[in-house]
Amino acid sequence: MSRVRVRFAPSPTGFLHLGGARTALFNWLLARKTRGTFVLRVEDTDARRSSQEMAEGIMEGLSWLGLDWDEGPFYQSRRLEIYREAAKRTVASRHAYTCFCSPEEIQARSAESRLAGRIWRCRRCRNQASRLVRSRVAAGESHTLRFRVPADRRIVFRDQVYGKVSLSTENIEDFTLLRSDGSPTYHLSVVADDWEMGISHVIRGADHLSNTPKQILLHEALGTQAPGYAHLPLILGPDKKRLSKRNGAESVLEYRDQGVLPMALCNYLALLGWSPGDDRELFSNGELVKSFDLDRVNKANAVFDRRKLDWMNSRYLAGSSSQDLVPHLQPFLERSGYPEERGNDGRLLPVIRLLKSRLNRLSDFPEMAGPFLTDDFDYESKAVNRHFSLADPEQRSRLRSRLEILAEEYDQLQEFNLENVEAVLRGAAKESGFKIGVFFGAVRVALTGRTASPGIFDVIVTLGRQRVVERLTRCLKLLQ
């Protein structure tokens, strides 16, 4: 079997959205699984709509996801000679013809044909004598190059996902090869490049399924071998409509900025349209590569479900080592005003260890970690009201003195470890006469300002003796 060479060929006219990322991922997975080559090609033949910024954004997205490419980026705008050469050959072999119709003219006539349920052909230009064509071109008349789609042929190809697909040429219009400015259009450049770059498998969205016969026709005309095709079902937004700006088609970098881990997104995307055939859902990068198989790709479109992504992300967060999370967490800490935590791993790591299993997104961390990173955190009024504002003055003073004693005990404690801390706190609760939940609740508020936190003993040990004593003492005045 020949070497696998696949490509991801985004058009830099928009962001790398979920659909594009999934296409890139599947190409990458196949390349890595087969030890093949993953090529990045930027399809920027439409100069008007393409931009270098978009291209860079797409590459940033790919890099973030960990989808590294082996060759490229190749820009089609810098390979125009290849397409012009290919175009020339189609003219020489009479597979293409020069069309002098104006865009307006064509639009009107093709709309007309569509209404009649037919496909449009430019009968006028299709069979013009070549001498006349030459003189009109020489006279500077604006023109395009069109593919001469043969009459009444059935194009049949085998798609690795969809199986046998067939289409009659009666339903294929004479598509444009070269624009009036001489630049190639999509079909020409893909076909020329896929051949020139030795692409073995074209893996792309199913929106190209109907385009494939045109490209096969073009390969025929150029005398080149068509690659294998595998079309991927589309990813739909929550409303079951196609992904659009308002509907999940934002850049994947948005997910990064919202605190999604790249591996979590890859894992989630992999399961959109593909399944391993067993019950596994959480994959390491290596397992994904090993398990991936084009033959197990689904045909039906899939709806993107943010909640499942969040769940998966939370599993990755919980399963990551605290050390590995540090760099991912840094931007969120800085954004929340904890820039001093940079490089301060010694202080950060225990907090990550404590909180990582409760995070859904990286962005949840600063808020949750507040009481562990600074003394200047807020006491939730709800928490203070519920746990400190005891109506009974006797209870208030009892709680107050008990917390005061607790602070003293912690201050004096020999070794400030989990066992000792727990023993002391349980003892204090017992002595206080309050129910354990009530007493622990008060301590929790005193230490974190919240009603919810990790296990109180872990909180105490993570905060450390000094802060615990300080905070217990500090909150006494709330109980005056």
Next chain:
RNA sequence: GGCCCCAUCGUCUAGUGGCCUAGGACGCCGCCCUCUCAAGGCGGUAACACGGGUUCGACUCCCGUUGGGGCUACCA
């Protein structure tokens, strides 16, 4: 409109003629664990779009209907 493709719980999916009184996951609900909140464990809720065939037997094969998506550009 024409052509192409698709169709299992709300969502992602397993299922390739009998193993299906349809399995897993997210979500949701309940219980357990428990100092709170998560996590975790256990249990529950919920689907073969519809109608015809084929067959001893259809979620699985065929046809149609309906629904959805795609293509129909000098966009990709």
